[in-house]
Amino acid sequence: MAFKKMSFDLSGKVAVVIGGTRGIGRGIALTLADHGAAVVPVSRNFHNVKKVVAEIEAIGARSMATTLDVTDEKDLERLKDDVLRDFGQVDILVNSQGVEHRGYIREYTYEDWRKVLSVNIDSVFSATKIFGNVMIDAQNGGKIINVCSMASFLGLTEAPAYTASKGAVLQFTKAAALEFAPYNIQVNGIAPGWFKTELTQPVWDNKELYDQIRKKIPLGDWGDVEELGACAVYLASQASNYVTGVTIPVDGGFLYNGA
Template structure:
């Protein structure tokens, strides 16, 4: 049960990538705080649906490939048909391609940027237009990464996309704050998801990263929920254009 300024009771939240991983953890956290959930994704949504509906919230699943240009308009249209309004957008859908920079192909580069950057911008734009039409503003949360702040290894298309997510979040704040739109980002640390499975299978990389986390563990998707509820709620009404790290202290350690 949410309290006071953290209460999202009756709010309508679109969460892309909500069928698993970070998106799922955030969607369930928003539902716990009172929000109805529009789950956007390509994989099975059974777990997300069950978690949201058990909390007594309304739920809509939209199957969409975020790399497709028509997806933002389709997602907004179906959400409005079901709920009549939008209050929160979380852009959590993302992909990566693991290769050394010297070996990255043009196809891999473009695939990652299409989902992690281009789709994020046009979802923000489309929902911001709806917020302006509705009046009263709204909340947008983008998902960055530690690579929004530092380079990474074997993920240069991902690094490029997540660094850009941080910067476009700042830019959109500058233009849209006048409409009451709050747009911030969360930079997750090392999180146990399907996306990080390949990295977690590499003993050398695990041995390298483990000592760098002051909290001595990798994060879990549910660890992102608190920051998301804060940024989606009235409690963050004077926070705008900022990227919050949820990383177990990783970025604090030199």
């Protein structure tokens, strides 16, 4: 059997990165652009969108500035129409949206619960359905990447809805992978460990807590978002054409460290 050289070049591909304007999502968006993809990063905040679009264009990749309410399926449909109008295709979808509401189960309200699940799993379902159908209609395959979490595997105290939602994203990834496989669409997940982002800045600034977490990471330190983006590039490229339904922990060994 002759093995062909696999390419990580994403030139000619169009990626939509939901939640792509801060932290992990921004890192993924910029890394996909750096490997040749046109990238549309979306979130609610137009200021953040414009900033990341400018960063993408500075790399030399095409982009588009638009906001999105991920909890509104009609707005997701509008986004789909806008991207197809301007780019003509969608080859890669990254679901990086996520919120957290901390609290104990006994004190949680139903509204708290629904707010987290509507963003963290309901919108992943809707986006996968809408953009997955675009890929199916195009008959050219595609890649869907869902950002999971350590909470997809572990129980977290004071985060019942977040833990439940991220566990659901992991399981949904498996179900979607099976359904979309006949259309040459691979669906996979990434489970980030501890990364240096705006959201983790308070922990990062607490030297005692930072070091406590760092000592539990076998590879010795927190990750940089570029390292997470590299995994996304793999899953978005032809190199992963025979990989589907898996969620890859990118965590320096944190998840499986029994110490």
